[in-house]
Amino acid sequence: MSTIVLSNPLGAHWTAGRHGQAEGEAGIRATHAAGLTIVEVAALPGQAQPLRAALEAGFGMTLGDGQPAHSAENAVCTGPGHYLLVGHDVQAVKAAVGDLAMAVDQSSGRVRVSIDGPAVADLLAKACPLDLRAWPIGGAQASHFLHIACAYYRRSEHGFDLYFGRSFAASAAQWLLDAGAEFGVEIG
Amino acid sequence: MLIPCPHCGLRPSEEFTPKGLAEAPRPVIGGADLPEDATWQDYLHTRTNRAGDTDEYFHHALGCRSWVVVHRNTLTHEVYGATMASEFWAQKNQQPEQETGQ
Numbered sequence: 171m172s173t174i175v176l177s178n179p180l181g182a183h184w185t186a187g188r189h190g191q192a193e194g195e196a197g198i199r200a201t202h203a204a205g206l207t208i209v210e211v212a213a214l215p216g217q218a219q220p221l222r223a224a225l226e227a228g229f230g231m232t233l234g235d236g237q238p239a240h241s242a243e244n245a246v247c248t249g250p251g252h253y254l255l256v257g258h259d260v261q262a263v264k265a266a267v268g269d270l271a272m273a274v275d276q277s278s279g280r281v282r283v284s285i286d287g288p289a290v291a292d293l294l295a296k297a298c299p300l301d302l303r304a305w306p307i308g309g310a311q312a313s314h315f316l317h318i319a320c321a322y323y324r325r326s327e328h329g330f331d332l333y334f335g336r337s338f339a340a341s342a343a344q345w346l347l348d349a350g351a352e353f354g355v356e357i358g
Numbered sequence: 359m360l361i362p363c364p365h366c367g368l369r370p371s372e373e374f375t376p377k378g379l380a381e382a383p384r385p386v387i388g389g390a391d392l393p394e395d396a397t398w399q400d401y402l403h404t405r406t407n408r409a410g411d412t413d414e415y416f417h418h419a420l421g422c423r424s425w426v427v428v429h430r431n432t433l434t435h436e437v438y439g440a441t442m443a444s445e446f447w448a449q450k451n452q453q454p455e456q457e458t459g460q
């Protein structure tokens with residue numbers, strides 16, 4: 171069996187340590203989850219509700235109808251009956267959804283960057299059209315980061331997970347470093 | 359312009375791709391069911407370009423990827439609401455338009 175070595179999808183600029191403004195606390199803390207298992211699940215017509223029930227029963231998570239509040243940290247809703255299932259075994263997901271949904275391993279197709287810190291709202295204001303005040307913690311939104319399609323999950327007041335298509339991730343990362351430079355970005 | 363996506367809530371129109379009036383289902387193509395030339399010509403090229411209340415397809419391309427029908431006024435730019443395209447045609451008691459992709 172051959173071994174495939176994946177290069178850093180965030181590009182050469184994405185290196186651990188402090189970037190941009192160097193004084194005081196970093197306004198943005200960012201981490202990239204390498205090697206994460208991500209399975210994209212899409213319910214077949216009329217099966218969105220049974221799919222949610224199957225995921226809740228199979229993985230002990232609580233989901234809803236796809237409105238912003240109805241996601242989980244490891245089940246990010248990206249559309250009606252569409253979820254990114256994060257950190258679950260691919261075969262376990264396929265077994266849980268059975269013939270209710272299509273399940274495709276996107277572990278090498280999606281990249282997750284998590285951001286946190288006091289300047290996150292100011293950074294997102296430059297890239298994302300969504301109203302953070304109307305966005306509950308625990309809510310997912312499918313939108314865009316600049317012109318790049320992005321699935322967001324809100325972990326906390328200032329904590330967000332951003333899911334990009336892999337081939338867009340380097341562009342998003344470089345922009346994030348440039349736009350975050352005025353606040354200081356600490357890559358962990 | 360802000361569009362109230364039934365799935366995502368209020369979103370800027372920049373997230374959507376407009377795809378024309380939701381007036382008539384796409385003619386059936388394939389097998390023995392080739393549409394009459396005139397029917398196909400109409401479907402492809404004839405637009406009423408109505409000034410006033412319209413139902414229009416929009417694809418939430420930079421969002422939940424749903425096809426929605428937006429109800430709006432092309433004179434005042436007022437947006438009244440939006441319906442999932444599948445529900446729009448179900449409400450009209452017609453077959454949904456065949457999905458054509460983008």
Ligand SMILES: [Zn+2]
Pocket residue numbers: 363364365366367418421422423424
């Ligand atoms: Zn939407």
